[in-house]
Amino acid sequence: MFEEYLEKFMSAWRRSSIQEMEKMISLDYQAREITGGKIVDYGFEESMKGWREAFTYVKSHAVEWKVEKVAVIPLREEEKMAVLWATMLVDGEQLSNANLFFDTFKKQGDGWKLIRNYTEAGVPVRKMEALAFSADYS
Numbered sequence: 001m002f003e004e005y006l007e008k009f010m011s012a013w014r015r016s017s018i019q020e021m022e023k024m025i026s027l028d029y030q031a032r033e034i035t036g037g038k039i040v041d042y043g044f045e046e047s048m049k050g051w052r053e054a055f056t057y058v059k060s061h062a063v064e065w066k067v068e069k070v071a072v073i074p075l076r077e078e079e080k081m082a083v084l085w086a087t088m089l090v091d092g093e094q095l096s097n098a099n100l101f102f103d104t105f106k107k108q109g110d111g112w113k114l115i116r117n118y119t120e121a122g123v124p125v126r127k128m129e130a131l132a133f134s135a136d137y138s
Contacts, residue, residue, distance in 0.1 A: 002080050002105070005112040006072065010084070014065045016055035022048060024114055026106070031117040047117075064089045066098075070131050078107035079115075085128040098128045 005024075012020035029044040042050075058065065070083040082105065087098035100123050104116040 002072070002112060005105070006069065006082055009082075009114070010067045010069065013067050013086070016058045016065070018048075018052055018055050021051050024112075026108065026113040026115045029113075029115060029117070031119070033117075033119040033121055035121040058088070062091050066094060068128070070128075075104065080105050080112075085123070085131075087125055087128075094125060096125055097122045098125045099123065100128065 008020070009024050012024065025044060025047060027044050029047055031042050031047060033040045033042075057063065065086060066089055067084060067086045070085060073081045073083070075081055082101075082103045084101045084103060085098045086101065087095045089095075100120040102118040103114055105112045106115045
């Protein structure tokens with residue numbers, strides 16, 4: 001079931017588990033991130049490098065992840081989009097900015113894999129906390 005998979009994905013993220021995340025992302029993964037108006041496109045290898053750097057930072061500082069699900073939207077027969085946002089808690093204090101993720105997952109074999117992502121980086125957390133479409137459309 002997709003909801004169970006998504007919870008495992010978010011849990012691996014919160015625990016900064018690179019081994020688990022690597023298994024959950026397709027080798028054909030494609031992503032686009034917008035930061036300060038600049039567009040960056042990347043694939044699996046660049047993504048894993050970014051996760052490793054972020055997870056290393058989190059584990060070596062007094063930092064934890066806050067990852068929230070906004071919505072799950074079915075796209076096709078075996079494809080779903082999860083809208084998530086994430087920020088960090090540094091010494092227990094939430095950062096003022098977050099990233100908004102539109103993650104597309106596809107059923108592959110016995111499970112699901114993250115295949116595409118679009119990220120808006122540096123969005124004010126107050127905007128994320130006020131998102132109104134928190135329904136699950138699965």
